[in-house]
Amino acid sequence: MSGRHLVIVGAGHAAGQLIASLAQEKFAGSVTVVGDEPYPPYQRPPLSKKYLAGDLALDRLYLKPVAFYEKFGTRLLLGRRAEGIDRAARRVVLDDGSSLDYTSLVLATGSRARPLPLPGAGLPGIASLRSIADVEAIRARFSAGTSLVVVGGGYIGLELAAVAVKLGLAVTVLEQAPRLMMRGVGPVVSTFYERLHREEGVVVHTGVAVTSFEGRGRVERVVCEGLLVPADLVVVGVGALPNVELAQAAGLATTNGIDVDARCRTDDPAIYAIGDCTNQHHPLLDRRLRLESVHNALEQGRMAAAAICGLPAPPDQVPWFWSDQYDVKLQTAGLSDRHDQAIIRGRPDEGRSFAVFYLSDSVLVACDAMNRAAEFMMSKVLVGARARVDTAKLADERVAVKDCRL
Amino acid sequence: MAKITFETTDGQEHTIDIANGLSIMEGAVRNMVPGIDADCGGTCSCATCMVYVPPEWASKLPPKKSDEETMIEFCPHHNETSRLSCQIDVTDALDGLRLKVPESQR
Numbered sequence: 001m002s003g004r005h006l007v008i009v010g011a012g013h014a015a016g017q018l019i020a021s022l023a024q025e026k027f028a029g030s031v032t033v034v035g036d037e038p039y040p041p042y043q044r045p046p047l048s049k050k051y052l053a054g055d056l057a058l059d060r061l062y063l064k065p066v067a068f069y070e071k072f073g074t075r076l077l078l079g080r081r082a083e084g085i086d087r088a089a090r091r092v093v094l095d096d097g098s099s100l101d102y103t104s105l106v107l108a109t110g111s112r113a114r115p116l117p118l119p120g121a122g123l124p125g126i127a128s129l130r131s132i133a134d135v136e137a138i139r140a141r142f143s144a145g146t147s148l149v150v151v152g153g154g155y156i157g158l159e160l161a162a163v164a165v166k167l168g169l170a171v172t173v174l175e176q177a178p179r180l181m182m183r184g185v186g187p188v189v190s191t192f193y194e195r196l197h198r199e200e201g202v203v204v205h206t207g208v209a210v211t212s213f214e215g216r217g218r219v220e221r222v223v224c225e226g227l228l229v230p231a232d233l234v235v236v237g238v239g240a241l242p243n244v245e246l247a248q249a250a251g252l253a254t255t256n257g258i259d260v261d262a263r264c265r266t267d268d269p270a271i272y273a274i275g276d277c278t279n280q281h282h283p284l285l286d287r288r289l290r291l292e293s294v295h296n297a298l299e300q301g302r303m304a305a306a307a308i309c310g311l312p313a314p315p316d317q318v319p320w321f322w323s324d325q326y327d328v329k330l331q332t333a334g335l336s337d338r339h340d341q342a343i344i345r346g347r348p349d350e351g352r353s354f355a356v357f358y359l360s361d362s363v364l365v366a367c368d369a370m371n372r373a374a375e376f377m378m379s380k381v382l383v384g385a386r387a388r389v390d391t392a393k394l395a396d397e398r399v400a401v402k403d404c405r406l
Numbered sequence: 407m408a409k410i411t412f413e414t415t416d417g418q419e420h421t422i423d424i425a426n427g428l429s430i431m432e433g434a435v436r437n438m439v440p441g442i443d444a445d446c447g448g449t450c451s452c453a454t455c456m457v458y459v460p461p462e463w464a465s466k467l468p469p470k471k472s473d474e475e476t477m478i479e480f481c482p483h484h485n486e487t488s489r490l491s492c493q494i495d496v497t498d499a500l501d502g503l504r505l506k507v508p509e510s511q512r
Contacts, residue, residue: 024440043447045447045449046447060428060432063435064435064436064438065436068438071438294445294446294447295445298445322446322449322451324449329449329450329451329473331451373450373451373472373473373476373477374476374479377453377476377477377479377480378480380480381480
């Protein structure tokens with residue numbers, strides 16, 4: 001394995017895990033990482049939670065301290081962008097004109113905040129929330145009484161709303177779809193979150209599409225059909241786009257992400273891709289998809305490390321997600337977008353603790369658990385086992401979830 | 407500040423200083439102690455940071471909340487001395503603590 005030069009384009013969560021796994025497996029080749037942010041690999045989840053609230057120092061975001069990369073001889077080229085891949089020469093060209101030769105290349109380019117190119121979108125005071133720099137700009141505008149309008153009622157927007165309202169801002173969430181977090185959770189859970197945010201003082205509008213932003217010198221209003229919302233600050237969280245341009249320009253196949261096989265290889269055997277930027281067949285879900293999640297970044301980082309080191313693939317895991325809003329921890333196991341039954345355990349209309357189990361042909365495919373760690377953890381086991389489950393028992397709080405298999 | 411020793415199943419010992427206010431998990435991750443992962447970043451959602459705490463130290467740690475208890479039950483090789491290291495913040499009182507890392511975590 002010596003004499004190999006591994007180049008990683010992207011220095012995000014997937015890259016961080018890849019490097020940690022390579023170090024653990026004692027990969028003997030050289031590793032060079034190119035990242036366009038001035039930071040070593042860091043975790044993004046706290047950006048819309050503790051870091052935004054000012055409760056976490058910057059270096060606590062880093063996945064590993066800078067000393068880790070020095071110790072393992074990983075070269076970090078930060079604040080640099082890859083501009084092109086010459087596959088025949090096995091070379092990556094950077095924005096400063098320099099180039100890096102590789103024996104293997106890993107694309108870990110992640111995703112970027114989806115833009116909302118409406119009239120007035122360029123006004124100062126309108127931001128997205130993806131990076132440390134974004135949060136620092138947003139936080140600088142935070143003070144009690146500031147009117148914050150959050151465009152997008154997904155995980156990021158709602159986490160941001162939760163932090164902001166606790167800091168005394170006047171918060172309005174505008175969601176275009178009929179319900180909150182529609183891509184991620186089932187309808188009963190959406191309704192719960194609407195109640196939760198309203199109880200905490202956030203104004204929530206669903207089924208409302210923004211048409212433009214207005215203001216003189218900076219944003220002052222968000223304009224929707226039939227609704228005008230005053231704003232001192234706007235944060236747009238309407239999804240993410242995979243950064244596939246480098247791969248596409250190099251002629252690699254992409255279908256809503258860079259297409260990779262079970263070992264995270266692209267159609268070029270010398271090039272891998274991992275994390276938010278990829279599209280992969282998931283054996284448990286039995287379909288190809290792009291999974292935007294920390295767990296996917298970690299899992300693919302480990303998969304690619306195993307493949308690069310010539311080791312067996314790690315076992316497949318059940319996808320899982322989490323979101324922290326106020327005193328509610330949402331943990332989701334599996335994907336609930338294809339289900340024919342939803343079974344509720346607990347009371348979604350009062351209190352803040354319940355779970356929803358999603359079944360397809362009597363098989364448990366997913367669970368949304370709010371302050372129900374046991375239901376979440378057991379669901380991961382059952383979903384992974386493609387377990388057939390008893391719906392009456394699932395709904396019955398007296399029966400432990402582990403006893404609900406048919 | 408506390409000097410904390412991690413014993414891994416290969417018999418190696420890793421002794422590190424962790425500043426007060428960091429969790430034991432964060433100290434372990436920063437200092438590259440093998441086998442302590444933090445898949446969820448320390449939010450008690452993944453149980454990849456489990457350690458075994460010697461009984462004589464158990465009373466010096468903050469008690470387990472029910473979430474932590476639940477997560478531990480799903481760890482392979484857990485026992486009554488198991489704790490999630492992301493749920494324990496370091497204080498001077500933990501100086502000299504010796505922990506074992508489970509064989510399921512490498």
